Amino acid sequence: KSNADFAAWLDKQIGEVNDQIIEADNQLRQLAMGEADNLHQVMMAMEKAKINFSLILQVRNKVLEAYQDVMRMQL
Secondary structure (H helix, E strand, O other): OHHHHHHHHHHHHHHHHHHHHHHHHHHHHHHOOOOOOHHHHHHHHHHHHHHHHHHHHHHHHHHHHHHHHHHHHHO
């Protein structure tokens, strides 16, 4: 059960980070086209997406590292 819970949590987090990246990209495009004028808001959206992406990447790296450690164990 806990494996399914973790997988569901990770899937949800990846989806949320993807949505944040898409939103930041849309805001940046609007700014570049002159449709938005709040540079601060665009930069905050981009930084939030970057930080959350880094967090998910670190979780992935730790999970992969743990998996590799288990695979190296001798039974």
